Amino acid sequence: MVERVVPEGGRQRRRPTKQGAVLSERLIVETALRLVEQHGAAALSVRRLGAALGADPTALYRYFRNTDALLLALADELIGRAQEGWTVTGDWRADLRAIGLRLHSRYQAHPQAALLAAHRTTGRTHETRVVERILGVLRTAGFPDDLAVRIYHAFVDQALAFAAQDAAALALPPAAREKEGEVWHAVYGRLPPGTHPHIAATFPLLAADMRDSGYPFALELLLAAAATLHPRAQAVPVGE
Amino acid sequence: MVERVVPEGGRQRRRPTKQGAVLSERLIVETALRLVEQHGAAALSVRRLGAALGADPTALYRYFRNTDALLLALADELIGRAQEGWTVTGDWRADLRAIGLRLHSRYQAHPQAALLAAHRTTGRTHETRVVERILGVLRTAGFPDDLAVRIYHAFVDQALAFAAQDAAALALPPAAREKEGEVWHAVYGRLPPGTHPHIAATFPLLAADMRDSGYPFALELLLAAAATLHPRAQAVPVGE
DNA sequence: ACCTTACGTCAACACCATTGACGTGTATAC
DNA sequence: GTATACACGTCAATGGTGTTGACGTAAGGT
CATH class of the missing domain: 1.10.357.10 (Tetracycline Repressor, domain 2)
Incomplete structure (x- = not known):
């Protein structure tokens, strides 16, 4: 299998999706977090996330190796927010x-x-x-x-x-x-x-x-x- | 939807499966626990459980409303076992x-x-x-x-x-x-x-x-x- | 202006839980 | 002993899931 994920630092070509969204690791994490908050943990699926982003579901795999990697990014975001101002x-x-x-x-x-x-x-x-x-x-x-x-x-x-x-x-x-x-x-x-x-x-x-x-x-x-x-x-x- | 689950007490007609197994709530719970123990958590799916039981996978739905009900039954079994001998x-x-x-x-x-x-x-x-x-x-x-x-x-x-x-x-x-x-x-x-x-x-x-x-x-x-x-x-x- | 290639898209695969319909064989009533 | 009702095992089908490989296009570096 060819590695499709490009490290966030070296990402340069931001090509808008058909629906006009410009993806980023950050946007995906925030959208996923919102999805989970609004519709429950079960609502977090690759297809639904794609729909919420306005992109093809599999575009996600350009940013995260798999859903587990996305979940870890989500977890870290929560940890980060917990430390703000400490x-x-x-x-x-x-x-x-x-x-x-x-x-x-x-x-x-x-x-x-x-x-x-x-x-x-x-x-x-x-x-x-x-x-x-x-x-x-x-x-x-x-x-x-x-x-x-x-x-x-x-x-x-x-x-x-x-x-x-x-x-x-x-x-x-x-x-x-x-x-x-x-x-x-x-x-x-x-x-x-x-x-x-x-x-x-x-x-x-x-x-x-x-x-x-x-x-x-x-x-x-x-x-x-x-x-x-x-x-x-x-x-x-x-x-x- | 028609309720397919019969309460364990009133169950009377035990019809062997094609492969000869005679199902029961107890047998299913024990088989499921064994499955998890031997092949890891990911091995517990309806299809695999059916195969392990020697029955059609969907026969499970005659005993538990859904997989969540099955897992709760497993949980109750665990609590009981944790106290044995204390x-x-x-x-x-x-x-x-x-x-x-x-x-x-x-x-x-x-x-x-x-x-x-x-x-x-x-x-x-x-x-x-x-x-x-x-x-x-x-x-x-x-x-x-x-x-x-x-x-x-x-x-x-x-x-x-x-x-x-x-x-x-x-x-x-x-x-x-x-x-x-x-x-x-x-x-x-x-x-x-x-x-x-x-x-x-x-x-x-x-x-x-x-x-x-x-x-x-x-x-x-x-x-x-x-x-x-x-x-x-x-x-x-x-x-x- | 050219080339390279990142990345969004598409189609396909193998798995999943769950359902409705169906017929068989069993337990019960007579 | 036989008839009847229906429990329950089976089958087919539905709509979901994550993930992969192939492909074309548009963006960036030169």
Whole structure:
């Protein structure tokens, strides 16, 4: 097979499509993102994307080797948007908290795309930058390298894993989402104390707590535990 | 459209296929799991499942409304299997660790099903039993109700989120999975110290650590932090 | 103004899930 | 023991999917 993809840098001849669109990697990524947001993850197919772009579907293969490469570009775009405006404060715990919450909330803004993208390693510029930043925060704070790496790994995987998890709930069709909420109350709210004493005893608390994401608290727990592993362990409790 | 699915209870006429197989919901679920296990997630298609069963592919639609219903059935089976043989020890931290790791590893055995299952609330018996058990462990250990609920929430979401995250990597088509592995060495291994000093400095450690799931360590961090929140906080460090 | 070739287009392939129609063989009623 | 109803396995067909190779044209460098 002949390689049809030209690296974005060397691209020069921009030939308009029959319908007059001028393609670019950037335009394709943004159109794909819009498509996914508006019509759901299932709407992202090569043919539909071609139609949305005003181009032959297979023109896509001049820009991305395959749909997976496109998906990675999409994922990296999300990561990039999550970092806009972030700056180091010098307080490692506050910095990591900010990065984690930003990533999480950015993905929640695009649940359909997040669902597709959060599980992937892109190796693209936005991703490497955030990796560099997190490692920098930890090493600058005084964590030895092996510990910094392990904490980085747990931190970043947890952020992305929760992002996908919570995005999945948001990505459900509204009807199905509402129904799933009702089922939860109907089932868990009616479990008899005889067979399920602990659920029955805590149901009001449960129902209240499960409405929101578990991520912020999970993140605090991770940061608090990481703090105890610091060579000069400060006794900073959960929550700051 | 006419409903073709007959509830499992009322099924009575078992007519062998041309190839002599006698179908059942149970046989289909087990065959599908085996298919995924042996030939990877991509091998689970209606046609291949039909072939593996020794039946016409569309015979499946007599037992499940669509492939999604089949995958949910697979998921329910997984939850059940994850709990087989688990018993309370009385050590809340060991108990939660066991539950978390069991759920996680059980899902990894069937990534395709795990991906669909991990972000759904089924409200079925296997699920309510796990919830009851986790809450029981925490409350019996002496956590006040509000704290038990919050820890339960973070714990269970973390387990499911990581299960999906790690399952997603396994569920990738082999080509994409292989490429993702290469990305780490090709991209992250060659980032110059000038622009990415922290990645460059820790790359060997990073490459080694990222090969495995971040979940076990993230779980330890969560449990360690939870321990510090206990009313009679024991100073048990990370890792036990 | 010429040449080269990037890139948009087209046709085709092999796969996918899902459907409606059909007839057979089975379980039940008599 | 036989008749009847219909469950369910089968078949054909539909409209989707990603991806490839061939082709011509228009754009850029010279």
